Amino acid sequence: MKYTQGQYIIADKTAIAREIYSFTISCPEVAAVACPGQFVHIRAKGYTLRRPISICGIDKEKGTLRIVFEIRGEGTAEIAKLNKGDLIDMLAPLGHGFTVDPSYNKVILIGGGIGTPPMLPLTKAYGDKAVAISGFRNASAVILQDDFRKTGAETILCTDDGSAGIHGFVTQPLKELAEKGGIDAVYACGPMPMLKGVAAICKENGIFCQISLEERMACGIGACLGCACRTVRNDEEYFAHVCKDGPVFNAEEVLW
């Protein structure tokens, strides 16, 4: 794993929804090596543990990364206080990202809630071969839909309460598309129940599926064994670590 730790300038900050922020960070050496599905580990002033946040955009030319995160507790609230021009302390890029296979002709990318950001760079990688399904609680929680559309992908929006897009869960359109056939791969990030549902549909339909998991982390690089995740590899139980072996896993490897 090639990563660095450093203080990088925040080139841009926008509030994109209630308590959800988008940072564009100037970090050429990180952007140069970052892949979709990887994450950055951000220091929050006054807190012992860093906060893992997925990479939501990689601009190798400009040397920038984009992250989108929600204030969930004290650490993310502290990070959200940083402004354009401030330095952000990151350990990055970390983890094992999504498998991008140029031979695939049609892939489905599914993001649920604050799990949508990591799907954006992957959608960009697949462009018009991708169908990007996003699910949110309600219309006011919807984020990144313009960005997804700009990738050239087909986009499908769902909300739990029907206040925007389709009324229902992301698994509904997925099921329909999966049953129609012709899907090479499904990638997903979001809450556990959603991921389980997605994995089950893919299994049923024999579609390759990768999911991005979350776990509480300390080191972020595989040294502390803090972020264990039970998986199966070569028919043997394998205690994987989300920060190093993941966050992206093949769905069939995960012991739920």
Place this chain on the structure above:
Amino acid sequence: MKYTQGQYIIADKTAIAREIYSFTISCPEVAAVACPGQFVHIRAKGYTLRRPISICGIDKEKGTLRIVFEIRGEGTAEIAKLNKGDLIDMLAPLGHGFTVDPSYNKVILIGGGIGTPPMLPLTKAYGDKAVAISGFRNASAVILQDDFRKTGAETILCTDDGSAGIHGFVTQPLKELAEKGGIDAVYACGPMPMLKGVAAICKENGIFCQISLEERMACGIGACLGCACRTVRNDEEYFAHVCKDGPVFNAEEVLW
């Protein structure tokens, strides 16, 4: 003791020497009741204990207080990060200040190093009846001399290395003045050895002397008994508390 706790606006901030800052704080209800020698107890973000800082100026008309403090450790460094327009969290005014007696005709006020700020409002109270002696390590550490001059008091400046004013300690001019006679009171704030020296000279010459002491504090209001100071009152040993019974004590009461 009448005090309040609140968040007050910093109306002005200036760096007056290396790592020494002057804040003017808009806090009418505090300014209305504050007296020379009292202090404010400032919250430093991220730290459990507040920092006690003397009041260096009281403008009852404008409703402002002035404080002058040096960065000595992490808490004062944090407080120094506050800027004009920011809110400062203070418990104030606290403690027992200097006795100002209008019948006195000539008083000497002695400040050593970062002990000079509390002498300024007292000097102002006495105006041209006062001689303000200030002592510093060297020329670059000198602060507040213009302010002292503006009070109408006679000012005497000493530095340990002679790089500004008289070469020597504040006790030298004090001794001369004390021996000349006609001094009604001496007030002092500064490092312990200086205070001891001042107290000894006053005792020798039978001059009333008040000194301002420092001690590590928690509550700042006399509740926790953290800031004990051994004193004698009515010939009996009395465990006084710097935050409530002081910081100003009659020198003869203090058990050094």
Place this chain on the structure above:
Amino acid sequence: MADLSVKVCGVDFKNPIIPASGVFGYGREYEELFPLDKLGGIATKGTTLHLRTGNIAPRIAETPSGMLNSVGLQNPGIDHFIETELPYLLTKDLVVLANIAGSTPDECAEVAAKLEDTDVHMIELNISCPNVKQGGAAFGTSCEMAAEVTKRVRAVTKKPLVVKLSPNVTSIADIAKSVEAAGADAVSLINTLLGMRIDINTGRPILHNNVGGMSGPAVFPIAVRMVWQVANAVKIPVIGMGGVSSGRDAIELMMAGASAVQVGAAIFTDPYAPVKIVEEMNDWLDSKGIASVNDIIGTVKPW
């Protein structure tokens, strides 16, 4: 408005929040900021048979997210407390826990006996002060001594007897069981953890007593663990404390098993802390639709 009232060994508290012994004096200093009857109770400064002048200063040091103190039970003595401080506190609408201590079991009993004829609501027997040479922590670190001193005090008082435990032990649950068996009506925990800081520029300990008791947010996870262990080990109520600085912390400690919560060092950071904590607890309970704070006590579901 959730119902915040709790009952601890038969005593009614209008809310579960109590300034901890030693941080709040006898309440007078904080009255300048808010009326005392906003509080559920007050644990008064540890009081001994005779006046104690305490340890030499410095008595306070800061630590990451916490502090050390080595006040050393400075107090004016039980007679002064009964004559001067208690009558005033009893005019307020809150529960008064008289925190007492002594160098011998006899002294503790003598102090408790003096309170028997007063209207004080509860006695909190401190067997865990790390800042005094004799008695103090020594009582709190052995099951036998803890039981012995509890028995002696129990024998002289019919008041609800809360025994305050030390965290500086291998098994706080064992100590709790001993004092329960010896007649305690409740236990309170934790007292401070023994710590030390050194000024590297002088090569001297910051505290003149060399070591002192650590408290503040830093110790909160230890308090949660100990309250949980003790609540699972005894049948008598547990009063929790140690690093509580928000309504969320108080709720966490109650979920771990505390029937009421004391607040110490947080008051130094924010003197309104106990009042804010009451409000925050209420808001949280309301937001969850929980009618009474009693519904959360000891409800943590271990894995």
Place this chain on the structure above:
Amino acid sequence: MADLSVKVCGVDFKNPIIPASGVFGYGREYEELFPLDKLGGIATKGTTLHLRTGNIAPRIAETPSGMLNSVGLQNPGIDHFIETELPYLLTKDLVVLANIAGSTPDECAEVAAKLEDTDVHMIELNISCPNVKQGGAAFGTSCEMAAEVTKRVRAVTKKPLVVKLSPNVTSIADIAKSVEAAGADAVSLINTLLGMRIDINTGRPILHNNVGGMSGPAVFPIAVRMVWQVANAVKIPVIGMGGVSSGRDAIELMMAGASAVQVGAAIFTDPYAPVKIVEEMNDWLDSKGIASVNDIIGTVKPW
């Protein structure tokens, strides 16, 4: 440039800073950031006789100025360590402390015996892991058990034997004296303090193991106190740790009596922490005109 080299039970360290066991794996992950030979030593992840998968996640929780972990000694087993990790580490210019643990004294001895034929520099026997049901903390909380397991390991190894002590005890000095008498060449302390956090929204402990070990800056004052107490109680060297996050902290712990210093949780906050601590110690010593770091060990002057 001050002389930072120290000698601990005959082993030379180029500087006194050692990443603590469990936070640094076997060093590989951090090599991406700096060469390992900037460090005085490395304490490797606690290793047992057989592979252990550790506890179920979540294993990490945050606390004020600290953290909890309940990794539960996940490790690939001693054979894997000897075959795969140790040879690589031994190519580096630093002292390797093999941290070992076991559920029984026999298992600990068996693990130590396997290391006897390797070139590992020191053995750090962990008798204090709070995160495993058997062995672990149980050994470290009784003088008899601590002595017993030390004796058994001592019998099978001539390597410098460091015994790592638990802070979750009434008297750590007594445990230290027991392991000294049982043949330990040095002691290291402190391991983590047992703590707990509860997610009030789910009513569940955050850690799946319910409780976990607390470390980080929050525990530093406890580490200073315990190092001081132990250094005054035993004649063998003390390796100090617990909450160290700066050169000043390391110096404070050495003044309290530590001959070398381990750095744990601080590495999570800043992965360069151990390297920066070495630099900061050097700068401080230079600024004071102290020629060698040995001149500060145990120099605190109590009041």
